Amino acid sequence: MEMLTTPETSNQKLATDLQTLATDVVRRATAGGATAAECVVREGDEFSTVVRLGQVETLKESGSKAIGVRVFFGQRAASTYSSDFSAAGIERMLKSALELAKITSEDPYAGIPDALKLGSLSGDLDLYHEDVYSLPGAERIDYARRAEKAALDADSRIKNSEGGSFDAATGRKVLTNSHGFVGEYRRSYCSVAAVPIAQDEKGNMQRDYWYSVARSLAKLDPAEQVGKEAARRTLRRLGARKAKTAHVPVVLDPMVANSMLEHIFEGVNGDSVYRGASFLAGKLGQKIAGDNVTVIDDGTMTGGFGTSPFDGEGIPTRRTVVIENGVLKSYLLNTYTAKKLGLETTANASRGLAGTPGIGPGNYFLHAGTRTPPQIIGDIKDGLYVTEFLGMGVNLVTGDYSRGASGLWIVNGELAYPVEEITVAGNLKDIFNNISEIGSDLEFRGSVASPTIRIDGLTVGGE
Numbered sequence: 001m002e003m004l005t006t007p008e009t010s011n012q013k014l015a016t017d018l019q020t021l022a023t024d025v026v027r028r029a030t031a032g033g034a035t036a037a038e039c040v041v042r043e044g045d046e047f048s049t050v051v052r053l054g055q056v057e058t059l060k061e062s063g064s065k066a067i068g069v070r071v072f073f074g075q076r077a078a079s080t081y082s083s084d085f086s087a088a089g090i091e092r093m094l095k096s097a098l099e100l101a102k103i104t105s106e107d108p109y110a111g112i113p114d115a116l117k118l119g120s121l122s123g124d125l126d127l128y129h130e131d132v133y134s135l136p137g138a139e140r141i142d143y144a145r146r147a148e149k150a151a152l153d154a155d156s157r158i159k160n161s162e163g164g165s166f167d168a169a170t171g172r173k174v175l176t177n178s179h180g181f182v183g184e185y186r187r188s189y190c191s192v193a194a195v196p197i198a199q200d201e202k203g204n205m206q207r208d209y210w211y212s213v214a215r216s217l218a219k220l221d222p223a224e225q226v227g228k229e230a231a232r233r234t235l236r237r238l239g240a241r242k243a244k245t246a247h248v249p250v251v252l253d254p255m256v257a258n259s260m261l262e263h264i265f266e267g268v269n270g271d272s273v274y275r276g277a278s279f280l281a282g283k284l285g286q287k288i289a290g291d292n293v294t295v296i297d298d299g300t301m302t303g304g305f306g307t308s309p310f311d312g313e314g315i316p317t318r319r320t321v322v323i324e325n326g327v328l329k330s331y332l333l334n335t336y337t338a339k340k341l342g343l344e345t346t347a348n349a350s351r352g353l354a355g356t357p358g359i360g361p362g363n364y365f366l367h368a369g370t371r372t373p374p375q376i377i378g379d380i381k382d383g384l385y386v387t388e389f390l391g392m393g394v395n396l397v398t399g400d401y402s403r404g405a406s407g408l409w410i411v412n413g414e415l416a417y418p419v420e421e422i423t424v425a426g427n428l429k430d431i432f433n434n435i436s437e438i439g440s441d442l443e444f445r446g447s448v449a450s451p452t453i454r455i456d457g458l459t460v461g462g463e
Contacts, residue, residue, distance in 0.1 A: 018174045022040070022041050034101065035072050041067045042172065043065040043066075049141050051148055080093045115181075121316050128170070130170075131217040146164070148196075150225075154228055167189075167190060188215055189213060192223050196234045208230065236415075243409060245461050248384060251377060253407070256387065261450050263394060264322070266278070268330070268331045270359055293326050295364070297319070297362050305446050311348060312357045315345060330346060337359065362447065364447060364449075366451060369440055387407040387408065389424075390403065391403055399428035431455055434458075435454070
């Protein structure tokens with residue numbers, strides 16, 4: 001009887017093959033004298049196209065597969081990786097790692113996690129959808145073209161474009177280690193974007209963008225909707241002027257409010273904390289933000305862009321309250337930084353194919369408030385609504401903050417006119433305490449998400 005191979009059985013076979021390979025690499029590493037070892041295998045496919053003024057400007061389609069191993073001789077460690085899956089290639093990779101580990105310096109905190117801490121979340125986390133590749137190539141290009149066309153058609157002042165784009169990708173990751181952990185998961189995503197350029201009667205140009213990203217093609221916003229929103233955001237920047245230097249309330253659009261969350265992330269990152277390079281070092285249990293500020297990191301959310309069944313070391317992901325009602329409750333840690341600080345890992349290990357694991361977010365977000373953005377803006381007589389930050393004037397040790405910005409000036413509760421070439425300055429310690437309003441508009445467009453926020457006490461520098 002002939003056996004039929006469906007895409008699903010083919011995928012299962014590939015998963016089994018990769019798991020077998022990774023398990024075998026770990027076995028051979030320990031047979032070669034390593035006291036502990038771990039192996040990661042990644043494979044994936046990517047498609048990307050950019051259409052500019054209706055013509056295909058770039059078109060990329062690629063597949064990749066790579067393997068990495070990390071080995072330990074006591075507290076000496078080394079890692080190597082390869083994209084050569086031949087027997088000779090795997091042998092070379094292993095031999096290099098074993099030789100290197102014998103000559104590296106000892107680190108008392110090195111090692112893989114205890115066996116009892118390892119595991120994987122069960123159930124379907126809704127991370128993978130085959131439909132991201134369901135469109136034929138011509139229709140993927142058309143998706144990008146439609147987004148750009150909708151932006152160009154929205155208004156006669158939109159004269160040019162940096163393009164419309166469509167991307168799709170799928171990936172698989174396998175992780176094994178010498179404590180018997182074997183974990184594997186798949187992810188997918190697709191996105192569509194448009195970047196129009198508008199020109200006023202004086203010839204001054206402005207650009208902005210909009211995009212949609214989803215795990216499944218079925219959940220992606222229509223191309224036309226993305227193009228129209230990109231046009232709206234671009235047109236509102238026309239006629240931008242400088243503002244007078246003032247001490248006014250500042251409202252951050254969700255797209256830029258994310259950056260404030262990222263500064264908190266850098267501040268609670270175990271690497272920064274144990275090096276003393278964070279303004280939040282030594283602040284556990286202390287009030288560091290307003291009562292309304294609650295920040296959560298949750299790697300378990302179904303379908304989330306930062307969701308996975310286990311972290312980069314094979315520890316089940318979890319929900320961690322980072323800040324609760326303004327009080328710093330937890331740093332974000334991997335096994336190494338947790339040992340350094342005398343704490344427990346928060347399952348935030350993030351890793352590539354080689355090197356020691358770093359620290360990355362799960363689904364990391366500021367808890368939403370109850371008021372809408374128009375309600376928040378409506379309370380402000382004179383203030384700034386920021387739609388873009390420029391430059392990186394942030395000192396994470398002292399908290400000093402100064403960044404270029406552009407956006408819209410608020411007059412009597414309305415977005416009145418666009419402004420540019422201004423700076424927003426303050427200190428992160430004060431900024432987090434002076435978040436006076438948090439919007440109800442929390443939406444994930446990546447693993448980090450924030451609603452609209454209002455901050456008081458900042459200096460807006462202009463003319």
